[in-house]
Amino acid sequence: MAVKAPRRVKSQNTRKKIFDAAARLLKKHGEDYLTIANICDEAGISKGTFFYHFNSKEDLMLYYLQEGFDNFVAEHDGDAVKRAGDDVYLLVLYLYQEYLDYCQSMGIEFVSNYYQSKNKALDARSVMGTPDTMNFLLKACAEGLLAAQKAGFVREDWSANDISYDCCSVIKGCVFEWCITDGAIDLNAHAEHMLHAYFTNVVTDRYREAFPFTEPPMA
Template sequence: MIKITSRTKQAETTKNKIYECGVKLIRINGFDGVTVEQIAKEAGVSVGTYYYYFESKFELLREIFKQADDYFLKEVKGHLKAEDFKGQIVEFFGKYADFNYLNGLEMVKKLYTCDNKMFNIKGRAMQNILEDIIKNAQVKGEFSNTYVATEITRVLFVVARGIVFEWCLFDGEIDLKSEMEKIISNMVVGYMFIK
């Protein structure tokens, strides 16, 4: 068993403080409206300390997206209750909506910009979880094999991001979760019957 020293605890506390202050400032000002210097000042650390824990401002953004993947690994993978594949996919995107609610409308608005290339990263945990569900559905013949699971995953995320963008555009006035589940359900039915 690895012994956790007080120095290790302090380092983790400092990194978390920088992360939380960065998220707070991004929530208020957007990613491009925040500098490393501002984040360091808000966290009460030097710029050098910031760079000790995060290589760049982009690295902080990467950490925000890592939190999303960690959520899906902890809360979604192996925890979906639906018995059929269609239900699992719809439930998966219900959890995607829940995660956006957890982040809050203002934070999500700041992240959903065409300048945020983190949405382009392939092979993230949440994508892999969905892709495995789709592959299993294809193996069992419940989902068409016309398209590979990777492509279906990509398209479903494009649609889901569009729904989240609309939620942002209308300042949270739409019910994100019910919209997500309704639209994804229709998409999934389409993929089940494509020949």
């Protein structure tokens, strides 16, 4: 008698099957061809099966971004926390630089389609507590900010979570700007400039005495 795979394993396999089908469609035909109907045809599944695993195409794209980002970080240095040390500004900058590098590797067509106002997965407050890429960045930033507050490097009248949300909003704004300009701006340089401008209101004099906090050139 054959041993049946646990339901959780079957579910993971089906999600991967859908993910792989979407990846093939993106590579072969581009973003315009990526519809739920086409994904289902490519994966050989029903729409009911698709919606059992994903709430929408945007939900699938979030999964696509998460899986790819995990692989991207693993293939690159992925040690933003170690490189930043106790410098909380560099921690946030390095974490999001990895994310921005990944966005650029995905291509502006894909990212432009994902970064839309109707995509509720981009709402940082709604994804907190879910195991996705943006939540990983939010949590890593919040943890670093909380430690920096305890060390006297970050103002204490703002919560670490709120500052983390703000940083996320800054980065999303930079990505939107990159998309609407069709990649005309230097995304990393623009994000570094904007984060530095924001952190001038976040870090304390004690932080400025301990770290360079050099203002980057205009993007």
